Amino acid sequence: MLLAKGYVDVAKGKTIEDVAIVVRGNQIVSVGHQDSVAKLGSVAMQGNYRVVDLKDKYLLPGVMDMHVHLSSDAEDNFLESMNYSIPRQTVKAVKNARSTLMAGFTTVRDLGASGYSVIATRDAIKAGEIPGPRIWAVGHALSITGGHCDDNFAAPEAHSVAAGVADGPWAVRQKVRENIKYGANAIKICATGGVFSKGTKVGVQQYIEQELAAAADEAHRCGLVVAAHAHGTSGIKAAIRAGIDSIEHCSFMDEDAIKMAVKAGTYLSCDIYNTEYTLAFGEANGVPQANIEKEKQVSKAQRDSFRRATLAGAKMVFGSDAAIYPHGDNGKQFSRMVTFGMTPAQALQAATVNSAALIQQEDTLGQLKPGFYADIIAVDGDPLADISVMERVSFVMKDGVIYKD
Incomplete structure (x- = not known):
């Protein structure tokens, strides 16, 4: 008792x-x-x-965080960490799972990790072998060739292609099936460019609507929830029309996109805490200047989108993008959510009842x-x-x- x-x-x-x-x-x-x-x-x-x-x-x-990356650390050198082996990334995930649990986050959704490292960590937690939160893990995030979730930092002669790359609706379906085959209990697709990738513009749409719809349909047929990384308005709208369950980041949302999200019941996940960490420590941690400049582009716009979506009554969940800032500091986002438009009750609901509903666990969690x-x-x-x-x-x-x- x-x-x-x-x-x-x-x-x-x-x-x-x-x-x-x-x-x-x-x-x-x-x-x-x-x-x-x-x-x-x-x-x-x-x-x-x-x-x-x-x-x-x-x-x-x-509480729950619907957007983390347990196999990465913000404190590590940005480019050097891209060469970590899968065993090294798995050890990172084990360490960060414990830090996340100790911070009070008993459930998380991991939205992309190499080599099914976080799926293995999830299974070890479930078996009682290591401490950590309940994990919904996507395996490899889906990406177009050269997209935000591809490996664009390697030299051309390395012929490095991220394991989640899939072009065209049928290839997208195949990649979703492959992730599920190896244990994914959620799916992620990268609909637009992003901040921490090379050669992508943050707001530019990458996957077309037919490809997004293929991912959503394949995931839903297997009972899985699907998330779309999307900063730009066109990618956000395409993802909503395609039936994606949650939009991640939501940086450049016009009023029409917000209305679409409200009408469709699409969940929005805005990582509005990590900007200060990136701008303060990114350069020292080896983040290229081009990526830091992209963070400057999205930060104010993303917080404005968060405020307007909250006022419009959109379904909001807590998603912090942990790994862009140190794991275990997830709780610091609550104050940012209140600063930028939520009541304390709304911020807590985003991290409890709303997140539980997103992952279809509203009868057992939250x-x-x-x-x-x-x-x-x-x-x-x-x-x-x-x-x-x-x-x-x-x-x-x-x-x-x-x-x-």
Whole structure:
């Protein structure tokens, strides 16, 4: 049984004081005021339940980040890290999975890693061999030849082609099937150019609508959610029309694109925290100047798109692009989300109920309710009054197991 000063009902956006939560195995059994739950707890206590005293803390469901890259580190030299072996990247993923969990993020979606390294990490976490969050992993991100998710930094004579490259609708379907064959439980396709690639313009559309639709159809037939990397308006609109479930980055959205997203129910994932890190440390970490200049192009526009989409009532999820900044600092994005237009309740909903709905886990994750998985975190104050407390998570339980106390 967990006893706490209060908990946040994220769905309703309000705080309940003097709370007790009973956990049995990996599920929440009951949630409520301490006096009422104590009656249920008296039965629980007879079953040798442990009491965890968190009376000065506030509880929340474990939060979720829908856009991370666990196999990469922002602190590493940008170009040198592109030559890391798959075993080296897998070790990185193991390390970063633990840091992410300790920060209170009990569920993440990894949107691209080489050699199925994060899929292996996910499976090791599920087997109980290493600590880490629940992971939805895409395997290789799909890209056109020379696109944002291709390997464009190698010399031509190296003939280096990223494993996710696929041109044309049938090739796209084949690549989706290949990712699923090797364990992907989500799919990502790169619809436009990006910041950290060579030879691509951030806002320019790459995949055409027919190719995007092929990816969405193939993923949906297998019950998987599909994400589209898309900075530019034309790529965003094409992805929405194609039936893509979430748009990543969303930097240059006009009003029509926002209206389309609202009407279609498409989820938007805007990484509005990492700009300061890139501009402060990117050059020292070997990021080419051309890429830093592209970050300058998107940062203000992306935050403006985030603000306008929030005001329009678009479905928003928490996606930070961890690896562009250090893993474990994910919680710092909450304050940015409030600064740029969300209420604290909306920011928490983006990282809980909305993210759970995106990955089709709204009946098991994202809330503190009986029957849900016991993914529970604690912070030192009420995040609805001060969202910055989400940067300092002091207690982490995932699947009924305490990892940080």
